[in-house]
Amino acid sequence: MTRTRAPRILxxxxxxxxxxxxxxxxxxxxxxxxxxxxGTRPHARSWREAEAWLSARHPPDAVVLDLRFDLxxxxxxxxxxxxxxxxxxxxxxxxxxxxxxxxxxxxLRRRFPDLxxxxxxxxxxxPFEDDARVLRADAFTYATAQDQTTAAGVLAxxxxxxxxxxxxxxxxxxxxxxSRAMRELRRRVASLAPTPxxxxx
Amino acid sequence: xxxxxxxxxxxxxxxxxxxxxxxxxxKAIRLSAPDVPERSTEALRARLRAxxxxxxxxxxxxRPATDLFDRWWxxxxxxxxxxGELRRRTDRIARTIEAIRxxxxxxxxxxxxxxxxxxxxxEDVARECRELATxxxxxxxxx
Numbered sequence: 001m002t003r004t005r006a007p008r009i010l011x012x013x014x015x016x017x018x019x020x021x022x023x024x025x026x027x028x029x030x031x032x033x034x035x036x037x038x039g040t041r042p043h044a045r046s047w048r049e050a051e052a053w054l055s056a057r058h059p060p061d062a063v064v065l066d067l068r069f070d071l072x073x074x075x076x077x078x079x080x081x082x083x084x085x086x087x088x089x090x091x092x093x094x095x096x097x098x099x100x101x102x103x104x105x106x107x108l109r110r111r112f113p114d115l116x117x118x119x120x121x122x123x124x125x126x127p128f129e130d131d132a133r134v135l136r137a138d139a140f141t142y143a144t145a146q147d148q149t150t151a152a153g154v155l156a157x158x159x160x161x162x163x164x165x166x167x168x169x170x171x172x173x174x175x176x177x178x179s180r181a182m183r184e185l186r187r188r189v190a191s192l193a194p195t196p197x198x199x200x201x
Numbered sequence: 202x203x204x205x206x207x208x209x210x211x212x213x214x215x216x217x218x219x220x221x222x223x224x225x226x227x228k229a230i231r232l233s234a235p236d237v238p239e240r241s242t243e244a245l246r247a248r249l250r251a252x253x254x255x256x257x258x259x260x261x262x263x264r265p266a267t268d269l270f271d272r273w274w275x276x277x278x279x280x281x282x283x284x285g286e287l288r289r290r291t292d293r294i295a296r297t298i299e300a301i302r303x304x305x306x307x308x309x310x311x312x313x314x315x316x317x318x319x320x321x322x323x324e325d326v327a328r329e330c331r332e333l334a335t336x337x338x339x340x341x342x343x344x
Contacts, residue, residue, distance in 0.1 A: 017229070068220075094217065125331070127216065149228050149231075149232075153236075
């Protein structure tokens with residue numbers, strides 16, 4: 001089935017430039033807007049702002065997510081509270097900011113396990129190896145290539161992601177439907193396939 | 202970069218600092234770069250204006266790339282002692298930033314060749330920041 005409406009994209013990034021560039025260069029995409037004073041902007045700066053769209057009647061078709069966020073303590077997951085100015089507080093603040101995108105992704109996945117998420121950081125540039133391993137294992141999380149973290153590179157990756165989501169998936173002679181239920185089933189089958197256990201569907 | 206990058210604040214280790222620089226400067230200074238260089242000189246100038254002079258925004262407004270590096274260096278220099286491999290890399294970035302500073306000051310009057318030179322310098326900074334972050338993460342990396 002051909003998609004008839006513009007794909008709804010939620011950009012979660014504390015900086016405006018990427019979302020502004022996408023809005024300018026991809027008018028065929030609908031960037032979900034956040035109220036800001038008397039106007040709006042085409043990105044959510046934090047989990048709190050993003051959550052509003054994830055709870056909406058029509059959630060996004062894909063999320064573009066930064067990894068590092070320079071936000072005040074009260075906007076940083078998981079605590080959303082002042083962290084203090086002790087050495088421990090400063091260390092926590094630094095860690096929360098460095099990995100804030102991962103906290104956002106974890107919260108997002110609780111509600112939307114198969115919502116496509118495009119990280120604007122290459123896997124090779126994720127500072128923590130364990131985090132990179134978890135991200136690679138997530139079938140619905142994608143990352144830009146190391147030399148493609150420009151707005152143009154992010155847009156190209158986003159278009160590929162949307163095209164793959166819309167295209168019918170095939171395994172040999174078998175056709176997989178595109179519904180959320182079928183995508184989840186396919187993911188579970190893929191994870192069980194390497195085992196010797198029989199699989200009844 | 203934020204208040205906890207001020208010189209008086211505890212700065213964390215070299216790998217974390219290098220990653221901050223890669224993200225806040227190296228990525229942002231090439232954010233608007235197209236896949237194919239602009240044919241229009243004014244389009245090139247506009248793109249460099251955005252990437253070099255308005256690299257990141259904070260509560261006070263847009264910050265140029267040179268200012269981002271200066272602030273990062275004031276907060277992080279102690280993590281990169283002289284003589285180490287990582288210090289050689291930060292020195293390289295500093296030299297590139299100085300070259301950018303010289304050209305950026307007269308960006309509105311730069312000729313096409315000078316704009317292209319500035320563009321190449323932004324590529325250099327992006328690459329050097331990425332290489333610094335990668336080097337700083339290696340086990341046993343000596344600052």
